Amino acid sequence: MRLSQFFLPTLKENPAEAQIASHRLMLRAGMIRQQSAGIYTWLPLGLRVLRKVEAIVREEQNRAGVVELLMPTIQSADLWRESGRYDDYGKEMLRITDRHERELLYGPTNEEMLTDIVRTFVKSYKQLPLNLYHIQWKFRDEVRPRFGVMRGREFLMKDAYSFDLDEASARVSYNKQFLAYLRTYARLGLKAIPMKADTGPIGGDLSHEFIILAETGESQVFCDKDWLDLDVLDKAPKSAEELQSFVDWATGFYAATEEKHDPNAVPIPADRLHSARGIEVGHIFYFGEKYSKPMNATITLADGSTTPMHMGSYGVGVSRLLGAIIEASHDEAGIIWPEAVAPYHVGIITMKAGDAASDAKAQEIYAALTAKGIDVLYDDRDERAGVKFADLDLIGLPWQIIIGPRGLEKGVVEVKNRRTGQRDELSVTDALARVGA
Known part of the structure; x- marks a missing residue:
């Protein structure tokens, strides 16, 4: 591309509204333009990077055997009432009433919609396991959107959902996603730290966040230095049988946020404990029957009985990743892109x-x-x-x-x-x- 024929509206001065490096540099580099609070136009340079990040996320989901579909941004409120989350989700959900007085919402996540799709077409245990994903725009009405694409109201997200017969098989699906996430971040030039996490409004009792280290990170993180020195993919499992032991090994490295870090009970030597700021770049959940039970998403077993499916969900903020990469990789002159996602090589x-x-x-x-x-x-x-x-x-x-x-x-x-x-x-x-x- 000849720059004389490209649209690259760079800025010489730092925008006053930009509080962190990624927001400042994305505006100055002509990657994005704010349309309203927390909502951005992706200009040509930014869109090129966004598409490259999206492609890597997609390739690793496909590699893990997850099947892509595309769900709409607008959802029925009735589905969320079935799961019990419509009233619980809070003001972050943008609720809409159309001209026919039907109650709708701009989806912040898709557990209910995909549960409805799967319960319609999946009736037998022979159709499981089933893993589906899409990459779609989401909207969460943040009370205080800030930091550019790091905490916007509209964002591009990869969300995947697994459906299994029981807890044991559901944990296999969870572990496959765990590995897919490590592969994704490695290809993006990021060192991701897996950390046990709270499940929040998604629900369930098993969850991991993936954290990358950056000086401007949202929270203080403590981790095992040995993890930072490892090439995790060198130890990636070569077969399904090795998957569980790989995940057990990977999660065995110490990692905690400041809130959960107990300096009196750290299970590693002091000289291996590393402290830095961290940014969340992904979150995965196993939540069993939380949605399938109230929404009657059941399958028929060999003996004719029925049972709710076991589910998990797996999110990556694709647009947020651009901000995270810049936070982890920049200097006083500007952005330093990893080669895999640079807008031009x-x-x-x-x-x-x-x-x-x-x-x-x-x-x-x-x-x-x-x-x-x-x-x-x-x-x-x-x-x-x-x-x-x-x-x-x-x-x-x-x-x-x-x-x-x-x-x-x-x-x-x-x-x-x-x-x-x-x-x-x-x-x-x-x-x-x-x-x-």
């Missing part, structure tokens, strides 16, 4: 606007990268080099190729790694190899 800059040799070399490199299927952003604007450098550092592309008359006289271009800041003068062939072409 490489940015090309010419030092001297209008220099024919520089422009020709930039177009040659641009064409070569594009032909290899690499996402590249070519800053072909008639702007000063300093403006171009600042914008590329701000939007955080992993690699920059810098072309100038002096370098071309020596037969080289400059390659900059955004994360490390390292700059090297290389031939064009070596520069393309360095950035992965």
